[in-house]
Amino acid sequence: MAHEDDPLEHERASWQPSPGLAVAVTDPVRNDELPPHRQRMTDKDPAAMKRAARTVYTLFYLSLAGSIWAVAAYMLFPIESGSLVDIRQNELFVGLGIALALLAIGIGAIHWSKAVMSDKEFIEPRHATRGRDTTREAAVKAFADANEESGFGRRAMIRNSMIAAVVASIVPGITLFRGLAPEDSPENPNAGNPVYLLSHTMWAKGTRLVHDPTGEPIKASDIQLGSAVHVIPEGLMPDEVPNYLDEKAKAIVLLVRMPVNQLHPPKGKENWGYDGIVAFSKVCTHVGCPVALYEQQTHHLLCPCHQSQFDVSEGAKVVFGPAARPLPQLPIEVDAEGYLVAQSDFLEPVGPSFWERH
Known part of the structure; x- marks a missing residue:
């Protein structure tokens, strides 16, 4: 019971709600008993x-x-x-x-x-936890x-x-x-070897770069500065290639054009592009998600799955995120008609880095 001289008690007694104000009075320490049990x-x-x-x-x-x-x-x-x-x-x-x-x-x-x-409802009283035999x-x-x-x-x-x-x-x-990954067989002894499978794609010397999914060949003059184009090898069509989706998953490429003076390719890859146009695998080197977001001002490619970022101006090296290595670059050039073609296949396995671990 509150003391008679308790100022808080006097304040509670003198306070009256405004007219028209509904007040719900509850006791925060009230402990209602459980209602009668209703059997199912x-x-x-x-x-x-x-x-x-x-x-x-x-x-x-x-x-x-x-x-x-x-x-x-x-x-x-x-x-x-x-x-x-x-x-x-x-x-x-x-x-x-x-x-x-x-x-x-x-x-x-x-x-x-x-x-x-x-x-049935139960009430479990609180008690101190002790590691005694009775507790166990x-x-x-x-x-x-x-x-x-x-x-x-x-x-x-x-x-x-x-x-x-x-x-x-x-x-x-x-x-x-x-x-x-499929199992090895006499007809295909490397079918179960992911390193071998991801080291070979449909890209080959002279293969034209074409738009995905239309298959239209691409001229160097068609690529504008700051643009990013999704490309596949010529001939990679659903009705023409067995295991079409498997082959496409390995061969998808992102084509980017930026000012030549802003490109700083790694040593040995100086001639892998053409007039500021470079091509990199779209398969992220973290867990294989498609890298498809290009930020023109920073020249960064972004993987939306785990936010790995790759700098196109520096050979698609990793600048942020969990990816362990740069995106594999596809060497490209132009043919006599001005169409962009591959110089060769990728020279390293595409996809996640762990496939390279033996």
């Missing part, structure tokens, strides 16, 4: 509890089926074929399988917690009580189906890693 249908009816448990493990088995379907869809619609139809169907059906697997686990876990687990024994008892309340140890059907669903939900992700 599954608490009152054993048949309802059985139906709820059946629903839970059915959802977990549905998740298991989704994981199996995702793996099967990956095999039924191989992306290695290069067909856009197979690729679209692969992405659609693998994605649906994974979505079903994760969604069913989530819904099953929520329904389990709401309909099957213990629904209480912790063990708490786990035992939680197991009893959740029914995890007692309801074998729910437990086993949940474990199977969780384990199976990881399998589609592991399966997808299979497509990162």
